[in-house]
Structures are given as structure tokens and as C-alpha cells.
Amino acid sequence: MDTVETPAAIVDLARVRRNLEATVAYTRAHGLGWRPHVKTHKSPDLARMQMDAGASGLTVATPREAEVMAPVTPDLLLAHPPVPPKTERLMRLPPGVRLTVALDDEALLAPLARAAAEAGRTVGVLVELDVGMGRVGLAGPPEVVALARRISAAGPDLEWRGLLFYPGHIRVTAGEQAPLLAGVASRLDAVLEALQRAGLAPAVVSGGSTPTLFQSHLIPGLTEIRPGTSIFHDRDSVALGAATLDDVAYTVLATVVSTAVPGHAVVDAGSKALAREEFRAVPGQGGFGILLDRPEVRVISVSEEHGVLDLAGTSWRPRVGDRVRIVPNHVCVSVNLQDRLLTFDPGDGATGKSLGELPLSGRGRLAVQGPEVC
């Protein structure tokens, strides 16, 4: 790690294993399925670790993620509304893939049914429910029942499987989540009751996020959760109490390139390595990341290839050439900016000192052509 070119994405595999084990233990204790979202890591190797640890399938956001993850598990959920020509592309997944999609608009059903029929496959459909985030999803029982009826009546190529929601509006610590989760539970309960009455009881109720991960049992009726960030964690999930800094498994290694401006040190990781994602967890504490080993030092501004460290709260006086490991605000978008992940494994005597390399094959949008993935 002292000689690799920076900026570089570094993954601590011992922490990854610990993070996966925590989720497995929780979901087993509460009888929940675990379908991790691969958007965070984009890596078939890490997805395989998740499946080996006990995941029931994987969640994807794009056709490319689906193509890259199909060899890892046949059970894929696309948690994004499938619009043509993505619909047709998804039908070219290997025939053994059991694909489920989520949507909130009946306009998507006809092209989906047509594409499924042409490909000779059955596609599972979840209806997306808005539980308070106000991004996508239907508002309540009448709309959900109406769309579920249409899916059921759409013919043999589509299969009504249930509900999907994302409680992305819940951005407080676990101790403060109870009233917000009660709101989610109450919205969900009304929908479940209406579906039951309509003879459309859902087989799947898919929810969950990283901030609410360990409170998912407070939502009756939930069958599975789809956390993404929890494999790595980040500044945001630490600030929301979903993890501690000791759980953060992903950092961006960077080198100090200038100390000319007093009070600052400038590193070679900027918005093209960390992403310019505002820090939303604690109002008033801005910046774009903190140092893993000196969390009092923030990246207070970023240009494309420069990150500015604020030295006001530290006696540390770095020199040009010094290296730091930065915890970004939002790990998913930082991973998406990398060419590859460099791994180390403190628990493995043989490989603890050398860096491994994982391709990020799920990045980008081009169709996967053959076995070689650029």
C-alpha cells in the first residue's frame, strides 16, 4: 500500500467478512431473506462472498449488473423500472435466470409481457410502493391492488410476486427510527390487507436499506431486505449509527501533492475518486470524506483531481508525498469511479501483506460480450 499509484480504492476483506456476518446473524435471527444490492460493489467476487455467506439472491439496478451477476446466482431482482430497450436486453439473460422486476406503471407491462413471450420466459413482477420517500412507487391500497390485478391478468409470461419498497427517507439513527418505521408499517399493512381481500396476497415483500438494516424486524410482513452499503459502510452510515469507523471496509488511498496554502493539505483524490456527494447525516458538518486514521480531518472541498484536507482540528502536519486513507461520504458512487478494487486481508498471514485485485465488472452500461469483461 506504500507503493501503489494513487488514488486507489482499497478494500479490507476481514472487515467485509465481519460486515456480512453481522447481516447474516440479524436476518437469520428474524427469519428475513437477505438479497444484497450489488450496486454498491459491482463485483462478482464480492457477490459470491455474499451468496456463500447466506444471501438468497441478488438485487441489481441495471441490465449490465444483471448480466455480470447471472453466473453468481440465478435469482436476480432488478430494483428499477424496466423501460424498452432495456426490457429486451434483460430477456437475453441466460435462460436459467429467475428474473424479477419492480415497477409502478402499467405502461411497462405490455412491452415486458411481449418481450418475455418472445424470449419464452416467465418474469416475476413486484409493485413498487412509496412508503414516504416520494421518489417512485404507488401511494396506497387502491393503486397497488389495481396494478397487481393487471399483472395477474397479463398472461402466463408475467407472474405477480409481490411488493417492493425503499425506506430511503429514514436517515436517523436506529434509536430514532421507531416512529418512522411505524409509519412504513402502517402504510404497508393497509396495502397487505387490501391485497389479501383481493385474493392477491404477495409472496414477496422486499424492503430495507442500510440505515434501517438492524431495525427491519419492526416492519411486520417484510420477507426480505436489500441493503447495499452495509458490505463496506461509509462516512454516512457511520454517522447514522449503522456502523462504527472500525467497520468501514472501503477507503480511497491518496497522496499529499501540495501543502502550499496554509491550513490545508491537498491530495490527489477529488470528485473523480471520492465523488462530490454532500454529507447529509449531520447538518453543519460538511465535506466529502474523513481520514480513516484521523477522523477529525475532513476533505472540505474537491475539484476533479484535488481534495483539500482541513488541518484546523489537528496538530498533524503532513508533507508532500505522505499517504492517507479517505472514508468517502457515500461509498457506492466512489466505487463506481474506480477501475478496480485493491484488497488486503489482515486475517490471512499469507496474503495480508500483498494487495489482491478485484475487477468491477458491473460498472458501466455496455452489454457484456462473451466471457471477457473489460
Place this chain on the structure above:
Amino acid sequence: MDTVETPAAIVDLARVRRNLEATVAYTRAHGLGWRPHVKTHKSPDLARMQMDAGASGLTVATPREAEVMAPVTPDLLLAHPPVPPKTERLMRLPPGVRLTVALDDEALLAPLARAAAEAGRTVGVLVELDVGMGRVGLAGPPEVVALARRISAAGPDLEWRGLLFYPGHIRVTAGEQAPLLAGVASRLDAVLEALQRAGLAPAVVSGGSTPTLFQSHLIPGLTEIRPGTSIFHDRDSVALGAATLDDVAYTVLATVVSTAVPGHAVVDAGSKALAREEFRAVPGQGGFGILLDRPEVRVISVSEEHGVLDLAGTSWRPRVGDRVRIVPNHVCVSVNLQDRLLTFDPGDGATGKSLGELPLSGRGRLAVQGPEVC
């Protein structure tokens, strides 16, 4: 453009040509060199258009950009402090490349001189001056003269070439720039005078940005400018008056995937296609982009693969499946998220209807291996 999978990056080549011509006309009228920054487009094809239009060389920010642009021009400026092992990597550029680097710390000179000597090359060095942005760069005459002396005395492998600065703090319209540019000119003038007295008159004084592009003649002593964004423009440069919406040559094509939440339409371009870059030009007008054909419609929030359009200021009521073209706040970071650029050329009767494709070979950080670039 009606059938390509979204999100997709679309480039209007007629507008690109017009933008390049405007810069060429201005720099010729004022006797300034033009060394465009390729960080914006990362495309050797577009760099070749810039060289053909009259650029004197190219500016790069990373070793990979340098490697990818070396076949386009032998005259490359790395506008980023070279730290090992990037220093060694740069020395492996083709021998015909005339490389210049910019730095502000003498600690970088010894490794640079050693690497240059081992590679048998001469590397030009510019001293970076802070003209008010407070990011990198030396503060004033004594520091600049001291570092210039060290470069001159560093032996035959390094060559003192002059000064580099970036007026990134000037983010107002052209009409409001005069007092700020006077501040830059005064800082620069003091440094130039001190260097003259020390017998170290610089051959190169490299400055400029897109917002200040057409006011560069207000800085006496400037020899070249390095605008990046001006090849495409974006919401930010339009708001700063450096261009009009008719000049914007880059958009992200996206498809409406949900209209379930009242007052909104959700598209499939989010922070992994547009980037989550705050809009800094006009306080109070937030969001992450506007529609090219309906600029009153803003992208008011982004998740990774969702962008939320605010329909409050429009009578337009899009349906799921409709397509829109989004002007991002900051084009450079949006381009960096794409696999490729799709081009169309309204001026070309033969190709105006079909989309061309440009690889973004300068993206990422891996070394270029042979002629094939992934």
C-alpha cells in the same frame, strides 16, 4: 436517438465545432496560445479536433490522459503535481513527447530529476501560483523565485519553463470579472517582476478557465489558456454567461420510468450518469441539471440510478417511456461516468440521422497497454 438504451451521453458535433471556433477566434485575436484541458472530454478524437482547430498542445490531469493523448500531440502539460510512482510512469511516455509538469513543492524535484535522468529525458517544470482560489500554488514572489531557482539549479534533466495558475475562484459573469481579474493581474505582475529581476523570466505563463475564457486578455503577461468545459459547456457555464443554452453540446439522454408521485417525473439518469454536483452559479436555484428543450424543468434530486424532474414550473406532463435530454451542472464529471460518447452531426446530411460513437480512452487510471484500450 429514439431507440438507443438510456442513460446515454449525446454529443452534438456541430456545436462542438462552433465552440472550438469561438475559442480559436478569441485566442488568435489576442495572441494567446490555446492548450485545451482534455479532462473534460477524455477523448483522443475530440482532442484531435482541438489540435486541428489550432490548439498548441494539450493539458492533462492524469498519467492515463497523458498516455492516451500522446499520439494526438507531442506537446503535453500535466497540470497536477507529479508524485511518485506517477513520476516514473510519466517517464515511460513515448520519447518524442515534450512533457511539462506543474508543481509548488521542492520535495517533488529530486524524484522528478532522478526519473528524468534515468529515462534520458528533459522535463519542463512550471511553478504553480495561487491567484486567489486557495487550493494549490505558492503565495507570492519570494516563494516562486526560490522554487524557480531550485528548478534552474536541478541539473540538465529539468528545465525551468515558467508559471501556471488557475483562476477557479472567479465564478461570476464576464461583466463582473474585471475587479477579480485585476487582482489576478496584480498578483501575477508582482511575481513576473521578481522573476525578471532574478534573471528567471518565464517562457510560459499558463492560466485561464472556461468562465474567464473571453476575458483572458485582461491579464497582462499571459501566454496561453487551458479551458476544458468550453468544448461542451454545461448548466454552470451557461449560468455564468460563458455560453448560451444553444452552445451546449453534451447532454444525457434519459427515459421517464415513473410518474407515480404527483408533481414529479422520474428518469433513469441519476448520480451515476449526471453526478451529484451542486449548482453553484445561482444561489437558491439548486438541482443537478435542466432539460435542454425545457430549461424550466430541473432535476431536483438524484439517487444513483434515478433523477427526479420537478414539474411545478411546467404544464408538460410526461409519460413513462418519454425521453428527455438533460444538461448536467458540470459536464466534466458527467462525461467521466460514461462508457462512450454517442455523436450526431446536424450539419452533415449523410450522418445527421445516425449516431456515431467515440471511446473515452482517457477515463480511469490504469496504464494503457498496447494499442487496444478497453
